[in-house]
Amino acid sequence: MNEKRMFIFYLSQFDLPASKVEMIIDKMEGNYTFSNFCRLKFDFISSQLRSKMLELADERFVKAYIENLETLGINLICKLDREFPKKLLGIEDCPFFLFYKGDLSLLNMPSIAIVGTRMPTSYGRMVTEKFAGVLAKNNVAIISGLAYGVDTIAHRQSLEVGGKTVAVLGCGINNIYPSYHRDLANTIAQKGLLLSEYCPSTKATRYSFPARNRIIAGLSDGVLITEAGIKSGTLYTRDFALDFGKDVFAVPGNINNEKSMLPNEIICTGQGMGVTSPEQILQALKIDVKENKSVNTIQLSFEEDLICKALQSSPQKIEDLTIKTGLPINNLNSYLTILEIRGIITRMLGGEYCLK
Amino acid sequence: MLAKVVSFGLKGIDGFKIDIEADVSNGLPHFEIVGMADTAIKESKERVRSAIRNSALEYPVKRIIVNLAPADMKKEGALYDLGIAIAILSCNEENGIKNEKDFAFLGELSFDGSVKKIKGLLPILISARNLGYKKFIVPYENIVEASFIDGIEVYGVHSLIETVEFLKGEKELAPVKSCKFENLSSSTTYPLDFSHVKGQKMAKRALEIAAAGGHNLLMIGPPGSGKSMLAKCFPTILPNLTFEEALEVTKIHSIAGELDLKQGIVCNRPFRSPHHTASTVSLTGGGTNSKPGEISLAHNGVLFLDEFPEYSRHTIETLRQPLEDGVITVARSNATITYPANFTLIASMNPCPCGNYGSKDKECKCSPSQINKYLSKLSGPIMDRIDIHIEVENVTYDQLKSEGEEECSVSIKARVDEAREIQLKRFAKDKNYSNAQMTSVQTKKYCKLDQIGEQLLKNAFEKLKLSARAHDRILRVARTIADLEREENILAKHIAEAISYRTLDRKYF
Structure with a gap:
């Protein structure tokens, strides 16, 4: 040396x-x-x-x-190195050092940052899962900040479908905040990339999170906001993305829902593009969409079909499903489990079921 | 003069024989009781003296020493009063008491000479019978309790003088008639019924399974969703107690002094719901005068813990051993006592401190770390012992006002009884009563899956990310579901349903 x-x-x-x-x-x-x-x-x-x-x-x-x-197992890379991510070099206040654990080459993949509130509604969860899942399947690296809520769902979902994910931390790599996510961080380090501009033992501060948002915005080709309040920290990510000239995508939501305020505002003011399906983002990034198996090709029994039809319009609670399908609760429970295992429906927080 | 009579004491839930020896000799008037007696017994001096005097019998103005043998066992309570009085009176041949050696005496004396009820008679009589004692004189108030035991002769007495006359042969007493247990158990009425609960089909089904298989169950839901009401309805669908089970329950309730003396035996499965401020000892039992705790009083019945995470962590963790072994061993400086504690745990909790997490209509105000902290109060080992967890949702106004008939408890209970009978047959040679008590060896033996079921379970573990500890639980619950449908083998649909009751195994965050 x-x-x-x-x-x-x-x-x-x-x-x-x-x-x-x-x-x-x-x-x-x-x-x-x-x-x-x-x-x-x-x-x-x-x-x-x-x-x-x-x-x-x-x-x-x-x-x-x-x-x-x-x-x-932590590596260090600095601005002077050849491997330093090119995408970051262009941004204002580019970090000089990057500590990382995992596969640095992921940063060369097309990438989308998925960010949002720490406390999403069940709609936000569903949407985040859907977008992260489809994008990750299509070889888009999902970048996020390992915080509670949308960040975690995005990371988990991309790992779930075998995709790549990058977590940018607002703390040192050896001092994961929130500590509840240590396991997730380890998995990401093995299967994706864990990144921080801070020395491994540095503790998170309230200033470090807005700062790491500039790296998230800088590393990505576009930023997707699924659910965030109007005073959310996600604001920083949006502003950085706009400053850096990145695409901003937002998922429209209920106008009365506090957590959909920011995405709705982005769409209304024209700061970003409203998206209603992950394919729209792929098109914007000029990535070919992989063919997905459609639900129609899957064989359903009479009862399963009945349940799927009842779920078509909106997510349903199990209590309403018993009324709509007329199935006794014990059979309904087992059909729902089987449908869930087959990946046709999902169970959301609060016990609601919806079609995938 | 020396006289000796037999009485019995209690250690844990078993009785032991005590010889009461009275020695009345010349000397300065004096009365002393020796033999590791507690305060209640030391004070029995005064009760015995007054009772004898006020019964118009002669109290010897002599030196009286009473010994309770064996001398190294600690003795508690006032149940030796009658024995002591008879022993003292027997010392004087002029009193004419004979054949006092044929009986065992149990009873507390009052100043006026009447015999008052005692705690723990049933376990004493059972132990005494097993030791070969046949004839007993007990307080009249306790005779119903005694009437359920075969092979013994029990005489109920109202007063000391009645006892003396009986022993002299001046008065005839009829032994207590034995009572049939079956006549009692079917005649219970409950204030609540499942037909009063609108909607909540999922929860009702889960409770039915829990009742049938004796599975522990956890309900998670927002405040006001009816968790407590569902739990309070739970006893209405529990299977009847068998006589052996009823005796076990009665023993414990008798010791704790919680027995209904008119009924004499506990014929419904107990339902205990201690508040979450309950101390650990009140739950486990023990204390200076060792008493069974709430979990033992819930033996063969239900322990309902409302707002589960609000109990102190220490208290929750003490449930680990009883949930696993069905007994609780309390060690104190003067004794180590084992109480049975084989209960079905029904617990309820909110999903977060404010209660609205995951709710569609109301916003949750808790931070993610608050929610984690709240949920982490339930440690892995405790969750490991709960077979069924379900989410209970708020009932909508339409459901509340709906006219539709809800199934009543009686018809649910009929199914539960049937399923329990199948289990009793299955475990006839083993030591358990229900599917929930199956050991892992038994689970392997009785919960065989066909290929489809095996495949389904495997897929479920991969797709739904169930934790490994869920495996045996799912099999046991599936066994109960199959029993409810009178199926010999566990089918795929039973497995699928059992999986749907594992809400908490899935990751939420």
């Missing part, structure tokens, strides 16, 4: 903004030894941080740090 590489690893520990990192590197003028660094004065670094930096300015410490990263 050369001195420059060592010095870059050293700098990555301090969560410095990209601009300061670049200023430091400029000032070093090609001499990347620690002795040179200790000699120089940097007026843009606070004295507190400076003393902390001087404390760690030793080859031994940096080596220990690198070893630690290796045992955690």
